[in-house]
Amino acid sequence: MSKLFASLPANTQGRDFVVGDVHGCFTELRQLLETVVFDGSRDRLLSVGDLVDRGPESAAVLEWLAYPWFYAVRGNHEQMALEFDLADTDSCERYLHNGGGWFICRPEEEKQRYREAFSAMPLAMEVACEHGLVGLLHADCPGDNWNALRDKLKGWQDESLLSEEDRKWRYELIWSRERAKGGERQPVVGVVMLCVGHTPRQEVRQVDNVHYLDTGGVYGRKLTLLPLDTLEPVSVPVPDKGYGYKVIES
Numbered sequence: 001m002s003k004l005f006a007s008l009p010a011n012t013q014g015r016d017f018v019v020g021d022v023h024g025c026f027t028e029l030r031q032l033l034e035t036v037v038f039d040g041s042r043d044r045l046l047s048v049g050d051l052v053d054r055g056p057e058s059a060a061v062l063e064w065l066a067y068p069w070f071y072a073v074r075g076n077h078e079q080m081a082l083e084f085d086l087a088d089t090d091s092c093e094r095y096l097h098n099g100g101g102w103f104i105c106r107p108e109e110e111k112q113r114y115r116e117a118f119s120a121m122p123l124a125m126e127v128a129c130e131h132g133l134v135g136l137l138h139a140d141c142p143g144d145n146w147n148a149l150r151d152k153l154k155g156w157q158d159e160s161l162l163s164e165e166d167r168k169w170r171y172e173l174i175w176s177r178e179r180a181k182g183g184e185r186q187p188v189v190g191v192v193m194l195c196v197g198h199t200p201r202q203e204v205r206q207v208d209n210v211h212y213l214d215t216g217g218v219y220g221r222k223l224t225l226l227p228l229d230t231l232e233p234v235s236v237p238v239p240d241k242g243y244g245y246k247v248i249e250s
């Protein structure tokens, strides 16, 4: 049984950092860690999901997920890998279009190793820090209530047995751009801040108490790390890898 909601205790020894959508740009993630002098014996790295697809080093995700200091929630791209079905032409085309070629072409036994790792990624995570409780998930908090989200995810015993309604709710959690595009939402109750990715912007920005950390690294912009103590974003540029088709709003 996978654990779909994770709670991390406060890190009393070191620092916590949250990284935006990596999308296979692990070289730049290493550069970021060097920039902040990351110490794996006491610091922790948290991810808002979408570690894979489009970028050149997606296959390295297993190595990263195995690090004891690395904690990642599942993004819509990990979910696409989980739902990918070679026998379904539509799902193949959709995943290929979304940068999943690296996964689609792998032998079945390798795909299975990735599926096991992705299905073990929680859909949401919370971490206690000096500012209060911080939430992480990929796109948005359905219902704008963290306590309700926690209760719901803790109550899910088997993800393969979800009702249609719960599948829609999960879809919103990892795919929604409603708030990011100015839809009418409320601040998320139950956390001081919610860190998300999914909707790339030129800079880190905040809508209500939701912080958008995807700064379009894989689109030739930059990859960004948010230290949870200073809340001052740190970025490294990412060379343009030819995926610059996506419009990034300022």
Ligand SMILES: [Mn+2]
Binding pocket: 050, 075, 076, 077, 138, 197, 198, 199
């Ligand atoms: Mn995404």
